[in-house]
Amino acid sequence: MKKIYLWFTENYLSIIVPLILLLIWESCSRFNLIETKFLPSPSWIIKEFFILLSNGELVRNLLISIIRVAEGFFIGVSLGIIVGIQVALNKNLQKSVRFIFGILRPIPVIAWIPVLILWLGIDESSKIAAISIGSFWSVLVSVVQAIRNVDKKYLEVAKVLRKDYKTTMLDVILPSTLPEIFTGIRIGIDVAWRSVIAAELIAASAGIGYMIMYARELFQIDIVLVGVFSIGLTGIVIEELVKMAERHLLRWNTNIYQEEVTRKI
Amino acid sequence: MKNLEKLSLLNISKSFFIKDKKIDVLNDVNLDVSPGEFVSIIGPSGCGKSTLLKLIIGLSSQTAGSILLGGHELQYSTHDIGIVFQEARLFPWLSVYKNITFGLENKQLSKDDKNDVQKHIKLVGLESFADAYPSQLSGGMQQRVSIARALISHPKVLLLDEPFGALDAITRIHMQQEITRIWQTEKSTILLVTHDIDEAIFLSDRVIVMSNRPATIKKIIPVELPRPRDRNGYDFLLLRKKIYKEFFDEIEIPFSFNI
Incomplete structure (x- = not known):
């Protein structure tokens, strides 16, 4: 109880300000200051949210999108790490791909979607490919950067202990780059989640993006808004999950988990 | 021997x-x-x-x-020669125990290896810190781990x-006494x-x-x-x-x- 109280005294503004804004919005709708046909009141949206939650529509569409993200993200991250390591360690490869990557990397995923639809059709594979491309680049960049920044002193330790290439790679380079790779993964999952929505908005027969587009065609603004906000909510949940994984994997890294480490002693 | x-x-x-x-x-x-x-x-x-x-x-x-x-x-070869650097250069992602075993050739530790690691942890006086991470140790303790990592393969010459x-200054004098003791026990050059x-x-x-x-x-x-x-x-x-x-x-x- 005391803990909650302490937390609240620290963070009350983060709670109260959104509540006040919602209250203003709600009263504006009640007093007909805004057209509810275009912007329904918060209470209406929340009611609609619970309807969609109880009839399973929302959960079903969200799950479809999340599974797509999981698949595409897994492919993108794996490729990003593998290619990143190769590029970082091989000077010739680095030179060969410099311009190719330089041109491809800034292309937003959404620009690839029409291409992917033509190549792969409008079913799962085009969406998964789009997500993979999105997360691939952010992971790739952070892996290359991380390996370049590996402390030479660690490499010298591996060398004087006569470790072979494989051991040095897996037991020294990889763990020492993990904090930076995780930064890439965090950005990557963010991009992946945005990409799936973009792909579904353009062409899909299920998923949260599809739900939004379909509701728009029927002019169900409340469903559109429920969809839009649940994208945000899911984003927060995913971010927290990644943070949890990071804390677990990098518990040695005092930079991200200061209190826990000192408390343990 | x-x-x-x-x-x-x-x-x-x-x-x-x-x-x-x-x-x-x-x-x-x-x-x-x-x-x-x-x-x-x-x-x-x-x-x-x-x-x-x-x-x-x-x-x-x-x-x-x-x-x-x-x-x-x-x-x-690590059996011939080992080195301790000015900075401990421990891997922050490994516990004290695992940092020391990194000095061994094989990842799979035999029973003898495990005994030997325990012996070296004791030699450098870190029995209660085997599971600690380097960031939880003082500079002197980190350097002890680094010494144990160099000694675990029993090099003939230690640099x-x-x-x-x-x-x-105080830790340094302490470590100088320690290294004398370790040298007398381990009998390295x-x-x-x-x-x-x-x-x-x-x-x-x-x-x-x-x-x-x-x-x-x-x-x-x-x-x-x-x-x-x-x-x-x-x-x-x-x-x-x-x-x-x-x-x-x-x-x-x-x-x-x-x-």
Whole structure:
């Protein structure tokens, strides 16, 4: 109880300000200051949210999108790490791909979607490919950067202990780059989640993006808004999950988990 | 029990190139270190002491000369040679225990290995910290882990590259006593590079004084004091004065002895 109280005294503004804004919005709708046909009141949206939650529509569409993200993200991250390591360690490869990557990397995923639809059709594979491309680049960049920044002193330790290439790679380079790779993964999952929505908005027969587009065609603004906000909510949940994984994997890294480490002693 | 062998440095020279300009770092260094001997190398900063250790451990290669162990070209195996750097250089993602076992050749530890690791953790006095992460240890404790990691493969020769240079004065004295004890238990040949004259006298059988760049051996001073050594004993101070003279003119020496 005391803990909650302490937390609240620290963070009350983060709670109260959104509540006040919602209250203003709600009263504006009640007093007909805004057209509810275009912007329904918060209470209406929340009611609609619970309807969609109880009839399973929302959960079903969200799950479809999340599974797509999981698949595409897994492919993108794996490729990003593998290619990143190769590029970082091989000077010739680095030179060969410099311009190719330089041109491809800034292309937003959404620009690839029409291409992917033509190549792969409008079913799962085009969406998964789009997500993979999105997360691939952010992971790739952070892996290359991380390996370049590996402390030479660690490499010298591996060398004087006569470790072979494989051991040095897996037991020294990889763990020492993990904090930076995780930064890439965090950005990557963010991009992946945005990409799936973009792909579904353009062409899909299920998923949260599809739900939004379909509701728009029927002019169900409340469903559109429920969809839009649940994208945000899911984003927060995913971010927290990644943070949890990071804390677990990098518990040695005092930079991200200061209190826990000192408390343990 | 390991077979200790004589370490010989024969006509070692080393030059670097900085923008096409040749810089001689080491010039014709010759040194024999007897099996089980504790030898310190001191010299002006930047004279190439650490470069010499880098050559011996194989992180760099000499321009000329050869390094022999027991009469044969030194093989770069952890059973022959180990090093402790100035910074502990522990892997922050591994516990103390795992940092030490990283010094072993195999990842799979046999029962003997495990016993040996426990023995070394005890040797460096970190029994209750085996599962701690390096960030939870003090500088002195980290350096102990680093020593245990170097010793776990039982090298015949242990190189110490200013290992206590980054520690505070009290911890440093403590570690010097520790390293004496460890040397007496482990019976390795030890080659220490330091800039601390007291440390060199306190620890070694012989003190090698290097000249300025290009470094060569200027003087070899045997330390024939009984152990444990008294840092304030007359003979100790006399030796210290003698070594100070190698670095400063008579007039600059800021102390005198009245017995």
